Amino acid sequence: MDKPAVTALLKNAGIDAELTFEILDRYNAGEFDNQPAVEMDEIPGIDGTSVIDMQDARxxxxxxxxxxxxxxxxxxxxxxxxxxxxxxxxxFTRRGLTALGYLLYPKTAYGVLNGGSATSYVDEKKNSSFNEKLMELYREPFEEIAGMARGRAKGITPACIHPDGSPGPSYMELKMRGLLIRELIYREISGDNSSQGPIMFQMTSVNNDEEVAAAYREYRNSPFLKDLIEKLGTDMTRCRSGAQPMIGAYTHSDLGRPRQVFLGRDGKSPLPLPGGHGQNFAVLQDIYRELHAEGRLFAYLGNVDNLANLPYPAGVGLMALSGREAGFEFSFKTPVDIKGGILIRDTRGRLNCGDIGPAISKEQVARAENAGKPILFNCATGLFNLDYLTRELSGIIRNLPTRFSDQDKDAGRYSQAEQVTWEVIGMLEDFFIFGVDKYERFIAAKLLLESFLANGLHLEHPQFPGDPDPAKDLQTVGRKLNRGLEKLFLEEYGLRQEGKQWIPKSFEELQEEARLLGRNLGVME
Known part of the structure; x- marks a missing residue:
C-alpha cells in the first residue's frame, strides 16, 4: 500500500501520520541503531554528593x-x-532548605503526566496477578470503583476511598487542592500577597484532553477547591495543557527491515498508541519556554497517580542553591515496588535509571535485597532547572532514546515505539538523586488494589493475606502506606476525618496551620 493510502488510514484512526512516518524513517535510516542499552554495572549507595538521603539533607x-x-x-x-x-x-540544614523551597514557590511550576487512561489500573487480570487472595477480599469495592473508572482518564478517577468505603476526590482534585494550600503557605510566610498563584501544567492525550478539561470546569465548584479558589483569587483548574498525539504501531521485528506501519490483521486497521511519557519534552516544549520567559526557575514533572508527589520544598531549596540541572526522587524500595526502574550505575559508569527486567533482572534485585543493600526505586518525579532544560530541549527531544518493543496481543504481532522520560537521567552531567522516604513521597497506585491497600481498606480483616517475612508482608506495608497517606491528607491536602469521611479543613484552619509551619521553620515571628 502506498504512503498516501497509509496516511489516510492513520488519520482516520486519529493517529499523527507525520510523526509516525518521521519515527519510521529515522528507524529505517539506522538512527536508533547505536542507542546504548541501559545495562547495570552496580547498584550505587548514598554518597552525600550526588545521591542524597533527604532525611539528612544539607x-x-x-x-x-x-x-x-x-x-x-x-x-x-x-x-x-x-x-x-x-x-x-x-x-543550610533540611529545615533551612525546606523554608527556602517554600519561599521559592512562585518560581516553581508543577507539571503532571496526565495522558493515561485507567484501563490497566482497573484491569481484573492485572490486579489479580498482584495478589489473588487480596483481589478476592477487595472484590466488592473493586467492582464499584472499576465501574466508575474504566475507560476514563486516570487523573479524574477517585484517588482515595473514604473510611466508609465510598469513593473520594480524584487525583487531580487533590493535587489542585495541595497546590492551592502551598500558595497559602507561601503568602503567610513571605508576607507577599501579590503572588500570581501556582502554575500548573500537564500533558494529556488527544484521546482524553476534552474529557479532562470538562472535569476541571466542574472542579471549580468542588468542595475541595471552591473556598480556596475564592479566598486566594487563584483558579487552579485553569491548567496549561499539551495533548500528546497518538502514533501508529510498526511491523514486528521478525519481519525484518525495512519496518512498515502495522495495519492489523486485515491490512487496513492501524493501531493508535502513545509514544511514551518521554514525548513530554516535545509536546510541552512551548510551555517550558513560556514558563522560563515568565521568570520561573524550576519545573516539576511527575505521574498523576502518585498522591505524595507535590512540590518538595527541601528539593527545591537544594536545586536553587546548587544550580544543578535537575533532581530526581528515588525511594527506598518496598515489596510493592515491583514494576519500574531502580537507580543503577550503568556500564558507562553513569548514574542511570534501569528498569527491572530489561536492565536488571528480578533475581539480581532479590540478591541485592537479601544482602541488605538499599535499593532506590524510581518515583517518576523530576525537578528541572529551566535554564538548563530550555537551553537543551532541542537536543533532548532529538536524542532521548526511542525504544522499540515487540508485542503479541489481540490486535496481532507488532512493534511499539516509546520514549521513557527518565532515560533523560543518562543524558545529564550534573544532577541530584533525592533519596526519599516512600511513605512520604511515593504513594502511587499503578493498580487499584494498591490504592485500596494505601487507603487501609480491610487491613485488619482476618482473611487479609499475610507473609511470615515482615519485609514481604503486604499487611505491614499496607499499614505503613496508610499511615503515610493519612499524614498527607492531614498535612499536605488539608483534610480532616469527620465520622467516616475525609472533609476539607476551613480556610481559617489552613491559614493558622501555615503560620505555625512558618514559625516552626524559623522564618516567622
Missing part, C-alpha cells in the same frame, strides 16, 4: 556567595533565618 557554601544567591533568587529573608553561619561558611 548544603554548605561560602557565606557571601549564599547572600548573593538569595538576592539573585529574589528571597528577601535574611540568611540568618535560613542557614547556620560558621565563620565564612553558611550551612
Amino acid at each position: 548544603w554548605e557554601m561560602d557565606k557571601n556567595a549564599a547572600v548573593s544567591r538569595l538576592k539573585a533568587l529574589g528571597v528577601t529573608k535574611p540568611l540568618k533565618l535560613l542557614a547556620q553561619t560558621e565563620g565564612n561558611r553558611a550551612v
Whole structure:
C-alpha cells in the first residue's frame, strides 16, 4: 500500500501520520541503531554528593556567595533565618532548605503526566496477578470503583476511598487542592500577597484532553477547591495543557527491515498508541519556554497517580542553591515496588535509571535485597532547572532514546515505539538523586488494589493475606502506606476525618496551620 493510502488510514484512526512516518524513517535510516542499552554495572549507595538521603539533607557554601544567591533568587529573608553561619561558611540544614523551597514557590511550576487512561489500573487480570487472595477480599469495592473508572482518564478517577468505603476526590482534585494550600503557605510566610498563584501544567492525550478539561470546569465548584479558589483569587483548574498525539504501531521485528506501519490483521486497521511519557519534552516544549520567559526557575514533572508527589520544598531549596540541572526522587524500595526502574550505575559508569527486567533482572534485585543493600526505586518525579532544560530541549527531544518493543496481543504481532522520560537521567552531567522516604513521597497506585491497600481498606480483616517475612508482608506495608497517606491528607491536602469521611479543613484552619509551619521553620515571628 502506498504512503498516501497509509496516511489516510492513520488519520482516520486519529493517529499523527507525520510523526509516525518521521519515527519510521529515522528507524529505517539506522538512527536508533547505536542507542546504548541501559545495562547495570552496580547498584550505587548514598554518597552525600550526588545521591542524597533527604532525611539528612544539607548544603554548605561560602557565606557571601549564599547572600548573593538569595538576592539573585529574589528571597528577601535574611540568611540568618535560613542557614547556620560558621565563620565564612553558611550551612543550610533540611529545615533551612525546606523554608527556602517554600519561599521559592512562585518560581516553581508543577507539571503532571496526565495522558493515561485507567484501563490497566482497573484491569481484573492485572490486579489479580498482584495478589489473588487480596483481589478476592477487595472484590466488592473493586467492582464499584472499576465501574466508575474504566475507560476514563486516570487523573479524574477517585484517588482515595473514604473510611466508609465510598469513593473520594480524584487525583487531580487533590493535587489542585495541595497546590492551592502551598500558595497559602507561601503568602503567610513571605508576607507577599501579590503572588500570581501556582502554575500548573500537564500533558494529556488527544484521546482524553476534552474529557479532562470538562472535569476541571466542574472542579471549580468542588468542595475541595471552591473556598480556596475564592479566598486566594487563584483558579487552579485553569491548567496549561499539551495533548500528546497518538502514533501508529510498526511491523514486528521478525519481519525484518525495512519496518512498515502495522495495519492489523486485515491490512487496513492501524493501531493508535502513545509514544511514551518521554514525548513530554516535545509536546510541552512551548510551555517550558513560556514558563522560563515568565521568570520561573524550576519545573516539576511527575505521574498523576502518585498522591505524595507535590512540590518538595527541601528539593527545591537544594536545586536553587546548587544550580544543578535537575533532581530526581528515588525511594527506598518496598515489596510493592515491583514494576519500574531502580537507580543503577550503568556500564558507562553513569548514574542511570534501569528498569527491572530489561536492565536488571528480578533475581539480581532479590540478591541485592537479601544482602541488605538499599535499593532506590524510581518515583517518576523530576525537578528541572529551566535554564538548563530550555537551553537543551532541542537536543533532548532529538536524542532521548526511542525504544522499540515487540508485542503479541489481540490486535496481532507488532512493534511499539516509546520514549521513557527518565532515560533523560543518562543524558545529564550534573544532577541530584533525592533519596526519599516512600511513605512520604511515593504513594502511587499503578493498580487499584494498591490504592485500596494505601487507603487501609480491610487491613485488619482476618482473611487479609499475610507473609511470615515482615519485609514481604503486604499487611505491614499496607499499614505503613496508610499511615503515610493519612499524614498527607492531614498535612499536605488539608483534610480532616469527620465520622467516616475525609472533609476539607476551613480556610481559617489552613491559614493558622501555615503560620505555625512558618514559625516552626524559623522564618516567622
